Amino acid sequence: MSDFDNPALALRGLSKKFDRTVVAALDLTVRRGEIYALLGANGAGKTTTLRMATGLLLPDAGSVHIFGVDLHAQPEAAKRPLAYLPDEPLLYGKLTPREYLVFMAGLWSIPARQAAASADELLALLGLAPHARQLTESFSRGMKQKLALAGALIHQPALIILDEPLTGLDAHAARQVKDLLQRHAAAGGTVVMTTHILEVAERLADRIGILQHGRLVGQGSLDQLRHQAQRHEASLEDVFLRLTGSADATA
Numbered sequence: 001m002s003d004f005d006n007p008a009l010a011l012r013g014l015s016k017k018f019d020r021t022v023v024a025a026l027d028l029t030v031r032r033g034e035i036y037a038l039l040g041a042n043g044a045g046k047t048t049t050l051r052m053a054t055g056l057l058l059p060d061a062g063s064v065h066i067f068g069v070d071l072h073a074q075p076e077a078a079k080r081p082l083a084y085l086p087d088e089p090l091l092y093g094k095l096t097p098r099e100y101l102v103f104m105a106g107l108w109s110i111p112a113r114q115a116a117a118s119a120d121e122l123l124a125l126l127g128l129a130p131h132a133r134q135l136t137e138s139f140s141r142g143m144k145q146k147l148a149l150a151g152a153l154i155h156q157p158a159l160i161i162l163d164e165p166l167t168g169l170d171a172h173a174a175r176q177v178k179d180l181l182q183r184h185a186a187a188g189g190t191v192v193m194t195t196h197i198l199e200v201a202e203r204l205a206d207r208i209g210i211l212q213h214g215r216l217v218g219q220g221s222l223d224q225l226r227h228q229a230q231r232h233e234a235s236l237e238d239v240f241l242r243l244t245g246s247a248d249a250t251a
């Protein structure tokens with residue numbers, strides 16, 4: 001297999017137990033250039049899966065490969081093309097957004113001039129340019145969330161993994177974030193995200209994985225999921241409810 005054939009993310013037999021099994025021998029493959037949305041009810045194991053996929057949490061068993069590189073055998077090399085946006089990202093309140101982005105770029109050794117240009121472009125795309133001189137401590141939650149996304153994208157990661165990037169954003173901000181993620185994928189980047197917003201998965205994702213009790217109970221395009229659920233005209237909500245059973249089916 002050549003490097004190019006390796007998927008962006010390959011999880012094999014990934015398992016994690018806390019007081020109960022949260023992720024259960026999960027196999028999941030995300031292809032290069034796709035937007036993959038992971039859905040699941042509260043507690044289904046989405047965040048735990050992402051934390052293991054990014055090396056923040058050690059699995060009890062199983063492997064993670066990022067573009068073919070084993071995350072546990074070669075953590076630095078595996079994480080180089082990766083960015084992770086947690087659901088509650090940390091920012092530096094005493095920096096302006098532009099300073100924050102230039103700082104983040106510096107961590108990736110991006111030359112100063114290129115960093116400044118990328119920072120300005122991202123701030124404009126996310127509607128933050130008018131606030132470029134404000135300290136981020138004065139930002140609203142949504143503005144902070146957008147800035148954190150810009151920080152994750154500043155080094156043009158080949159794979160970006162995002163935990164609930166759209167939760168709490170108003171319609172305008174959500175559109176800016178969706179557009180930016182689509183732009184990233186159109187330029188060849190791979191996007192893996194969790195979301196509770198089914199409309200987001202339906203419109204944005206090339207493939208959707210439905211997680212329940214740490215296992216994939218459905219995966220594919222919306223049409224493929226409809227087929228799996230034997231609901232040919234159904235909405236994603238109907239498919240989700242069908243595949244997860246109704247009792248704990250709030251996404």
Ligand SMILES: Nc1ncnc2c1ncn2[C@@H]1O[C@H](COP(=O)(O)OP(=O)(O)OP(=O)(O)O)[C@@H](O)[C@H]1O
Nearest residue numbers: 018019022040041042043044045046047048049196
């Ligand atoms: N560090 C931890 N210690 C103990 N239990 C944990 C820990 N992290 C997660 N859990 C438990 O694992 C289960 C899955 O949590 P996880 O955050 O992965 O779910 P999720 O699908 O992301 O849920 P949500 O949609 O609510 O964010 C939950 O029952 C949670 O309480």
